[in-house]
Amino acid sequence: MTVTLITGGSSGIGEATARRLLDRGHRVVVTGRDEDRLARVAKELDVLTVAGDTTDYESVTAAVDTALNAYGRLDNVVANAGFATHDTLADGDPERWRGMLLTNVLGPAYAVRAALPALRESRGRVVLVGSVAGVKNTPGNIYSVTKWAVTALAENTRMLVTGWGIGVTLIAPGRVDTPFWPGPVSGPALSADDIAGTIDWALGQPPEVDLNTVVVRPKGQAV
Ligand SMILES: NC(=O)c1ccc[n+]([C@@H]2O[C@H](COP(=O)([O-])OP(=O)(O)OC[C@H]3O[C@@H](n4cnc5c(N)ncnc54)[C@H](OP(=O)(O)O)[C@@H]3O)[C@@H](O)[C@H]2O)c1
Numbered sequence: 001m002t003v004t005l006i007t008g009g010s011s012g013i014g015e016a017t018a019r020r021l022l023d024r025g026h027r028v029v030v031t032g033r034d035e036d037r038l039a040r041v042a043k044e045l046d047v048l049t050v051a052g053d054t055t056d057y058e059s060v061t062a063a064v065d066t067a068l069n070a071y072g073r074l075d076n077v078v079a080n081a082g083f084a085t086h087d088t089l090a091d092g093d094p095e096r097w098r099g100m101l102l103t104n105v106l107g108p109a110y111a112v113r114a115a116l117p118a119l120r121e122s123r124g125r126v127v128l129v130g131s132v133a134g135v136k137n138t139p140g141n142i143y144s145v146t147k148w149a150v151t152a153l154a155e156n157t158r159m160l161v162t163g164w165g166i167g168v169t170l171i172a173p174g175r176v177d178t179p180f181w182p183g184p185v186s187g188p189a190l191s192a193d194d195i196a197g198t199i200d201w202a203l204g205q206p207p208e209v210d211l212n213t214v215v216v217r218p219k220g221q222a223v
Contacts (some may be wrong), residue, residue: 003027003071004203005063007054008081009047009113010037012178013129013199016192017049017078027068031059031081042183054081054107055099060114067118074118076203079108079180080129082146086182089140097142104146112157116166121208123165125200128154130206132215138222147172158212167210169202171195174217188220 004021008014009030019027019039028047031054032038038049050066050082052059067074082104085096108128119126134147161168177189198216205211 001027001071001073002075002203003029003067003073004076004078004183005029005067005074005111005115006078006080007031007060007063007107009036010041010049012180013173013176013192013195014078015041015045015172016196017080017199018045020193021203022046024204026076027067027071029063029070031063054110055102056112057110060107060110062073064114064118064152073122074115075122075124076127077111077115077119077124078127078129078199078203079111080127081107082129082223083174083180083187084143086143089142094143100143101146104143105149108150108153112153116161119166120164124159125167125169125203125205126157127171127202128157129170129195129199130154132171132172132217132221132223134170135172135215138223151194154213158210162210167205170213171190171198171202172215173198174215175220188218190216190218194218203207 006014009173031050035051042049048062055201085100093208130150131147133144134151146192173195175189177185178192
């Protein structure tokens with residue numbers, strides 16, 4: 001039995017990943033803040049849901065405990081929850097950056113911290129959903145700064161846990177057509193299922209393989 005916890009599994013990439021992994025036979029636990037969105041996913045998919053904010057450590061440990069109580073193990077954590085304020089250092093609302101910073105940086109760190117004991121037992125995997133914005137700079141983009149931190153978190157985590165038999169993969173998507181974008185996505189875009197396929201591929205690597213960094217853009221995305 002393979003058990004996977006996905007943060008932010010009630011929409012977009014996280015939800016598509018839950019669908020893919022269920023098809024593969026994983027047992028899946030998903031989190032998210034909005035209970036109605038989670039209820040819709042629970043109605044459509046055979047997943048366990050845990051309502052909570054990834055910036056609240058107790059709710060992250062509750063999600064790990066849900067997996068352990070239900071299935072007795074945890075094999076993978078996909079730290080996916082995140083959002084962008086879609087503004088810049090010149091025009092943004094500084095108060096909105098706080099939540100973005102906490103969700104995008106502290107959230108995945110909490111997910112790793114909470115899941116590590118179980119992953120150490122299962123010799124499992126961590127997947128961090130970063131961004132092309134975390135390997136390229138764009139003008140005045142604080143979201144990009146948070147995703148550079150995720151890139152660093154991936155390598156810091158890898159160095160810590162590789163001796164424990166745990167794999168760490170940073171998946172850095174380019175533009176993906178999801179509710180992440182406030183309006184219609186402009187320019188070429190991947191589907192959420194494209195990235196779900198990449199996550200599925202990373203999780204399905206042979207046990208001895210540690211796949212570290214995958215950047216995935218739609219053809220036609222130049223930056
Ligand atoms: N779409 C893109 O073009 C793109 C490109 C590169 C990287 N990414 C990254 O991919 C990841 C998934 O984004 P997406 O495109 O799938 O967006 P999405 O459709 O908006 O999904 C985001 C998910 O994260 C959850 N979430 C957000 N903040 C949370 C928090 N503090 N605590 C718990 N759950 C939270 C959301 O549910 P609630 O709001 O109900 O909590 C939702 O389930 C993000 O990390 C994003 O930065 C996206």
